[in-house]
Amino acid sequence: MKTLLLFSLLFCVKGLAFAQQPDWHGKKCxxxxxxxxxxxxxxxNVIPVLDSLNLKGTFYLAGNFPGVKARLNDWxxxxxxxxxxxxxxxxxxCAGGRPGREWVNPTYDLTTYTLPRIVDEIKMTNTLLQAIDGKTRRTFAFPCGxxxxxxxxxxxxxxxDFIAARGVTSEMRKASEIDLGNVGCYAINGQSGEEMIALVKQAMSTNSVLVFLFHGVGGEHNLNVNLSEHNKLVRFLKQHEGDVWVAPFIDVAQSIKSVQAKR
Incomplete structure (x- = not known):
């Protein structure tokens, strides 16, 4: 009888622990x-290597940027x-008028915007993106945070109009602790593959959500990571796909919403 009682107790504890785990498809992070x-x-540079590993990324497009206008079919x-x-x-x-923001174009200085103007520009970008991919479900990323x-x-x-928004605060959190209106991330600028992999290992050990933010990957931006270092990270992710769920930000955000809805 004692053995049966102990077995039942252990089963309940394990079941409770499993129920509290976020929907990472049985993975650690x-x-x-x-x-x-x-x-x-x-x-x-990026999409070919992701495609070769069957990994999916999230690409935040500003509609007026040269790489968007010139490559609509590729997007x-x-x-x-x-x-x-x-x-x-x-x-x-972005907000100008302070040290480090001298590069901000006065025409697009957020400090001179009105709410109707930014709302119109965001909604117009959703229309542009829908014309490209046919989708209506979308996430947002704050320019410059x-x-x-x-x-x-x-x-x-x-x-x-959005599932979630990504900010720029350097943090990883458990699903239950995340503000979907300002999801933290780690902005990458010159880090090594080993440094980025260390963040993944930390996320695995803490059952957290880890969002990477890249700009240049092998050039084209002053915030840049070497392509070979980026590829070390994504190959590590592929090698550890049994423990790490790699998914577009929108899918991760939807899982976070599901976890938070159960609280």
Whole structure:
């Protein structure tokens, strides 16, 4: 009788622990690979290696950027192969007028925007993206991580149009702790493959969500990672796919929503 009781207790404890695990398809953590600004190196360097490993990434397109306008058909092909195209606004407005932001174009200085202007530009970008990939479900990424117009978080006005938004705060969290209106990530600029892999191992050990943010991959941007170092990371992810769920950001966000809905 004691043995049966102990077995039943252990079964219940294990069942409770399993029920509390997020929907990572039975894996230890979730990883989303995100790439900003619709660069041509994403099409030429990143997508071929992801496709060769059957991994899917998320590419945040700013509609007016050269790499978007020049390669619309290639972005459509990428979407057809399962990569996510996300909304990064039409003109990528960032807040200028402070040290380190001298490069901000005064025409697209977020500090001079009104709420109607940013909302119109975000909605227009959704229309552009739907014309490319035919989809209506979308995620958003804040240009430069800037979210405020005056004292108003502009995402609050458009959040009904999105599953989630990615910010720029360097953090990884458990699914239950994540703010889907400002999901943290690790911005990569010159890190080695080993440093990025260490972040994956940390996510695995803590059952966390890990989002990578890339700009240049082998060039085309002053925020850049060497292509060979990037490829070390993605090959590690492929080699450990039994423990790591690698998915587009929109799929990871949807799983987070499911976990949070059960709380």
């Amino acid at each position: 979730a990883v989303a690979l995100t790439y900003d600004d619709g660069l041509q190196v994403h099409l030429d 459509k092909k990428a979407a057809n192969r399962g990569h996510e195209l996300g909304n990064h606004t039409l003109f990528h407005p 800037d979210r405020m117009i005056g004292d108003k978080n502009y995402y609050d006005v458009v959040k009904a």
